[in-house]
Amino acid sequence: MNIVKTSARKIVNADGVTIVLREKDLCYYVDEDAISPLWKGKRFPMETCISGWVMLNSMSAVIEDIYIDDRIPADAYRPTFVKSLAMVPIRSINPIGAIGIYWAHKHSATQEELKMIQALANSTAIAFENTNTFFLLEEANKELTLQIEEKEKQASKLFQINKELKTSRDKISSLYNYI
Numbered sequence: 001m002n003i004v005k006t007s008a009r010k011i012v013n014a015d016g017v018t019i020v021l022r023e024k025d026l027c028y029y030v031d032e033d034a035i036s037p038l039w040k041g042k043r044f045p046m047e048t049c050i051s052g053w054v055m056l057n058s059m060s061a062v063i064e065d066i067y068i069d070d071r072i073p074a075d076a077y078r079p080t081f082v083k084s085l086a087m088v089p090i091r092s093i094n095p096i097g098a099i100g101i102y103w104a105h106k107h108s109a110t111q112e113e114l115k116m117i118q119a120l121a122n123s124t125a126i127a128f129e130n131t132n133t134f135f136l137l138e139e140a141n142k143e144l145t146l147q148i149e150e151k152e153k154q155a156s157k158l159f160q161i162n163k164e165l166k167t168s169r170d171k172i173s174s175l176y177n178y179i
Contacts, residue, residue, distance in 0.1 A: 004124050005033040008099055011120070012113040015081060016102035019124075020051040022095065027051045034102065036081055048073055050087050051098040058095055060088045060118065064108040083107075086114060090121045099124070 001019055008017045016034025020027050025046050029039040046052030053071050054061050064084050066072045082102045086109035089095035099121050101109065109117075 001031045014101045015104040018100040021097040054087045054098045055095040062109045088121045
């Protein structure tokens with residue numbers, strides 16, 4: 001996330017970047033890199049914020065003036081430096097999050113800026129999915145390791161029982177030979 005937020009901010013010369021992840025019906029503002037604090041660590045209902053709109057509609061939003069767009073909860077933005085923003089989904093089909101880019105002055109993100117941020121968001125989606133796959137594989141490996149250890153314990157017990165049976169058989173055999 002550090003690479004994503006710092007790269008995004010540099011790519012478009014923005015005053016702030018936030019990474020938002022979808023948590024069921026909430027937008028979780030998981031990380032940010034900005035000239036002053038925004039919403040890091042906070043959660044908002046999907047329907048009440050622009051990041052939710054972007055995820056619900058699977059499309060980017062470019063807003064030159066946050067105070068004239070009805071998708072923006074203006075009261076939430078008043079205490080911040082934000083005047084303009086662009087928000088792109090992380091993954092185009094069924095987005096898992098969004099990357100928000102903020103400017104302290106009126107700015108309309110260009111098609112080129114939007115393309116670069118969307119490419120970064122697409123790479124982020126792949127990285128998140130790879131990380132998730134890695135953790136799933138790691139969990140499966142732990143489970144298999146536990147199963148192997150259990151099978152080894154069972155095999156050891158069976159080996160011991162087999163050894164005891166052989167000893168008993170040898171004793172019985174020597175008794176029959178004695179008789």
